Amino acid sequence: MGSITWDKNNGWAGEPYWKDAVFYQVYPASFKDSNGDGWGDLPGLISKIDYLHELGVDVIWVSPIFESPQKDMGYDVSDYQKIYEPYGSIQDVDRLLHEAHLRDIKVILDLVVNHTSQEHEWFKESRSSKENPKRDWYIWKPARYDENGTRHPPTNWRGYFAGPTWTWDEQTQEYYLHLYAPDQPDLNWENEECRNAIYDNTMRFWLDRGVDGFRIDTVNKYSKRQDYVDAPITDPKSPHQSAPEMWCNGPRIHEFIHEMNRKVLAPFGAVSVGELSNTPHPDQVIPYVSAAAQELDMVFEFSVIRLGTGNILGPKYIYQPFPLSKLKNLTEKWQSFVTGTDAWTTVFIENHDNARAVSRFGDTSSTEMWIRSAKTIALWQATLTGTLFLYQGQEIGMTNMPQSWGIEEYKDVESSGFYAEAVASGDSERLRKTLHGLGHLARDHSRIPFQWDDSPHAGFTSAEAEPWMRVHDDYRSINVARQRGDPTSILSFYKQVLALRKQHRELFVFGAFTLLDPENEAVFAYTKTDAKGSRRKAVVVLNMSKEEEVGPDVAAEMSGEEPRLLVSTSGEGSMKLRGGRPVLRAWEGRVYVNYDKH
Incomplete structure (x- = not known):
C-alpha cells in the first residue's frame, strides 16, 4: 500500500x-x-x-x-x-x-x-478557416474517397454515443474528430x-x-x-x-x-x-x-x-x-x-x-x-x-x-x-x-x-x-x-458506517484486503488487516442473497482471538453461530474485529 x-x-x-x-x-x-x-x-x-x-x-x-x-x-x-x-x-x-x-x-x-462544445469560441475560430491560428487546436482531417468518388470519413471509428467519430464541415471541407456527440469536438492536445x-x-x-x-x-x-x-x-x-x-x-x-x-x-x-x-x-x-x-x-x-x-x-x-x-x-x-x-x-x-x-x-x-x-x-x-x-x-x-x-x-x-x-x-x-x-x-x-x-x-x-x-x-x-429521524433507516446506517470507517481507518481506509471463499455465489466475505502492522483485523461478511446463509469461520480468521461484532446491517448485537460460523439472514452484513477501540 x-x-x-x-x-x-x-x-x-x-x-x-x-x-x-x-x-x-x-x-x-x-x-x-x-x-x-x-x-x-x-x-x-x-x-x-x-x-x-x-x-x-x-x-x-x-x-x-x-x-x-x-x-x-x-x-x-x-x-x-x-x-x-x-x-x-x-x-x-x-x-x-x-x-x-x-x-x-x-x-x-x-x-x-x-x-x-462546438459553440466554444475556440472551435468557432478553428472552423472559420484552415489558416486560422486556432485551426490546429482541434483535430481536422481530409475526407477519403472511394472508387466511385463517394466521400467517407478519415477513419471508420465508432463514437461513444453511436455513429461515427467524424463530422463533415462544409465551410472548410474537412472532417473534425469527436469521440462523443458531433456537438463535442475533441481538442488537439498535441498543440x-x-x-x-x-x-x-x-x-x-x-x-x-x-x-x-x-x-x-x-x-x-x-x-x-x-x-x-x-x-x-x-x-x-x-x-x-x-x-x-x-x-x-x-x-x-x-x-x-x-x-x-x-x-x-x-x-x-x-x-x-x-x-x-x-x-x-x-x-x-x-x-x-x-x-x-x-x-x-x-x-x-x-x-x-x-x-x-x-x-x-x-x-x-x-x-x-x-x-x-x-x-x-x-x-x-x-x-x-x-x-x-x-x-x-x-x-x-x-x-x-x-x-x-x-x-x-x-x-x-x-x-x-x-x-x-x-x-x-x-x-x-x-x-x-x-x-x-x-x-x-x-x-x-x-x-x-x-x-x-x-x-x-x-x-x-x-x-x-x-x-x-x-x-x-x-x-x-x-x-x-x-x-x-x-x-x-x-x-x-x-x-x-x-x-x-x-x-x-x-x-x-x-x-x-x-x-x-x-x-x-x-x-x-x-x-x-x-x-x-429513523435510526433504522438507510440514511442513518450510512452515517454510522461512514463514522466507523474513519474511526477504524487503519483497517478500512488503509488496510490490506484478502478475499475469502471466492467461488461462493451467495456470501461475499473478506478480511481487512491493519496497514500499520499490528494484529488488528476485521472480517467482513455480506450475505448478498435472498436466503439465509452461513458465513466463514470468523474465529479461525482471527487466529483464535475473540471476534467482536463491530456493526451489523440488522442492528442486532448478538451473533448467531452455527459450528462457529455466523448465520446471516437474507441480505445481512456484519463486520467483526479482534479488538476494542476506544
Missing part, C-alpha cells in the same frame, strides 16, 4: 486529507432547485450543505456547471469561465466555496478538457499552445478562486494515435467500428498528465481524480497514480461499476447477467493492485454515468429487501480500501426509474443514441434487448431529481414547477425527511 506512517499521537502522519475523506458527487441539475424553474442550482446546493456535513461528507464534487448548450448535460462546455445561467453565477460558486470551507468541506469541480490555454482558462482561473481540485473527465483520451488508421472490423453490420485503442492511453498521455500536474495541480496543492476508462489492467493504471510519477492522485477504474453492460462501444446496453463471484473477483483485483506500491485507489459503486447500485447489485423486490440490500451495499463500500466516493441519493437508497416508464422519459444523449440505432437496425429483438438494458443500466436512472421529502416533486422544486426530469413514482416512501 506504499509508505504509510503511523504516529500514536497524530494518527496517519503525513498522509493527504483526501485519502480518508468521503467525497460526495452532486449532479446539480437534479439536486435542489431554489427558484422554481425546475432545474437544480448552486443556491439549492448551498442550502443543503448542512445536510452533507451531517452525513459526514468531506469533499463535494460538483458535476459540470459551466456555460453550455447542454447537449450532454454540461459535458459540452462553451465557456469555462462562465456559469450556465440556470445554475447561478460565479458569485454563487464563491459563496459555495465560502460556506463549504466554513464547515471544513472542500469543493472540486468537473474538468472537461478532452473536448469543448502546446492549446494545452497552455487549457491550463490557464479552465484550471488556474478556478483554483485562484479557491476551488480545491478537479474530477478530470476522460483523462486518458487526450493523446490519440497519430496515424489515424481504420480499426479492425468487429461488427460487419456497421460502417463504424469500436476503436478505443486508437485514443485511450495514447503515446504521449503520461507526458501530458505530468505536465498538467507540474504546471497547475501541484503548485496549488489541488486534489485530482481522473476518469480512466478502457484501462482494465493494473499495470496500465499504476503509472497514472504512482506518487513518484507525479501525475494524478486517484483515478476511477470501471470494471466493477460496469458489470452487466455489454461492450463499451456497440452493444453497451444489451444486459449481461453476472454471478456474485465475478463481482468479488473484480473487487479483489482493484483492491489489491496497489499493494506494495506508492499508488492509491478509489471506492465507488454509483455515479452520474451509471444506474442505481441498489437496483443493479441489490434487491428491490420488496421494501424489506430494498432496505437490507442497500445497507449491505453501504457496508461493503465503507469497508473497502481507498478513497470513498458517494453519489447523491445513494445514501437513501434511491432506485432506478420504474420499469413502466417509457423511452420518452429518457433524456440522455447516450440513451437516445443507442435507442435510435436499435430502431434503425430494423431488428425487433435488438430493440427489445436495448430497451431492457436501458431499463437496468441507463445513465438517466441516476439523474432524476433528488428525493428530499413527500411534498410535490419530492421537495426538489416548487409545487408549481415542471421538473426537467420526471420525479420517481416512489418519492413519498424514499426520501430524506422520512429517513432522517
Whole structure:
C-alpha cells in the first residue's frame, strides 16, 4: 500500500486529507432547485450543505456547471469561465466555496478538457478557416474517397454515443474528430499552445478562486494515435467500428498528465481524480497514480461499476447477467493492485454515468429487501480500501426509474443514441434487448431529481414547477425527511458506517484486503488487516442473497482471538453461530474485529 506512517499521537502522519475523506458527487441539475424553474442550482446546493456535513461528507464534487448548450448535460462546455445561467453565477460558486470551507468541506469541480462544445469560441475560430491560428487546436482531417468518388470519413471509428467519430464541415471541407456527440469536438492536445490555454482558462482561473481540485473527465483520451488508421472490423453490420485503442492511453498521455500536474495541480496543492476508462489492467493504471510519477492522485477504474453492460462501444446496453463471484473477483483485483506500491485507489459503486447500485447489485423486490440490500451495499463500500466516493441519493437508497416508464422519459444523449440505432437496425429483438438494458443500466436512472421529502416533486422544486426530469413514482416512501429521524433507516446506517470507517481507518481506509471463499455465489466475505502492522483485523461478511446463509469461520480468521461484532446491517448485537460460523439472514452484513477501540 506504499509508505504509510503511523504516529500514536497524530494518527496517519503525513498522509493527504483526501485519502480518508468521503467525497460526495452532486449532479446539480437534479439536486435542489431554489427558484422554481425546475432545474437544480448552486443556491439549492448551498442550502443543503448542512445536510452533507451531517452525513459526514468531506469533499463535494460538483458535476459540470459551466456555460453550455447542454447537449450532454454540461459535458459540452462553451465557456469555462462562465456559469450556465440556470445554475447561478460565479458569485454563487464563491459563496459555495465560502460556506463549504466554513464547515471544513472542500469543493472540486468537473474538468472537461478532452473536448469543448462546438459553440466554444475556440472551435468557432478553428472552423472559420484552415489558416486560422486556432485551426490546429482541434483535430481536422481530409475526407477519403472511394472508387466511385463517394466521400467517407478519415477513419471508420465508432463514437461513444453511436455513429461515427467524424463530422463533415462544409465551410472548410474537412472532417473534425469527436469521440462523443458531433456537438463535442475533441481538442488537439498535441498543440502546446492549446494545452497552455487549457491550463490557464479552465484550471488556474478556478483554483485562484479557491476551488480545491478537479474530477478530470476522460483523462486518458487526450493523446490519440497519430496515424489515424481504420480499426479492425468487429461488427460487419456497421460502417463504424469500436476503436478505443486508437485514443485511450495514447503515446504521449503520461507526458501530458505530468505536465498538467507540474504546471497547475501541484503548485496549488489541488486534489485530482481522473476518469480512466478502457484501462482494465493494473499495470496500465499504476503509472497514472504512482506518487513518484507525479501525475494524478486517484483515478476511477470501471470494471466493477460496469458489470452487466455489454461492450463499451456497440452493444453497451444489451444486459449481461453476472454471478456474485465475478463481482468479488473484480473487487479483489482493484483492491489489491496497489499493494506494495506508492499508488492509491478509489471506492465507488454509483455515479452520474451509471444506474442505481441498489437496483443493479441489490434487491428491490420488496421494501424489506430494498432496505437490507442497500445497507449491505453501504457496508461493503465503507469497508473497502481507498478513497470513498458517494453519489447523491445513494445514501437513501434511491432506485432506478420504474420499469413502466417509457423511452420518452429518457433524456440522455447516450440513451437516445443507442435507442435510435436499435430502431434503425430494423431488428425487433435488438430493440427489445436495448430497451431492457436501458431499463437496468441507463445513465438517466441516476439523474432524476433528488428525493428530499413527500411534498410535490419530492421537495426538489416548487409545487408549481415542471421538473426537467420526471420525479420517481416512489418519492413519498424514499426520501430524506422520512429517513432522517429513523435510526433504522438507510440514511442513518450510512452515517454510522461512514463514522466507523474513519474511526477504524487503519483497517478500512488503509488496510490490506484478502478475499475469502471466492467461488461462493451467495456470501461475499473478506478480511481487512491493519496497514500499520499490528494484529488488528476485521472480517467482513455480506450475505448478498435472498436466503439465509452461513458465513466463514470468523474465529479461525482471527487466529483464535475473540471476534467482536463491530456493526451489523440488522442492528442486532448478538451473533448467531452455527459450528462457529455466523448465520446471516437474507441480505445481512456484519463486520467483526479482534479488538476494542476506544
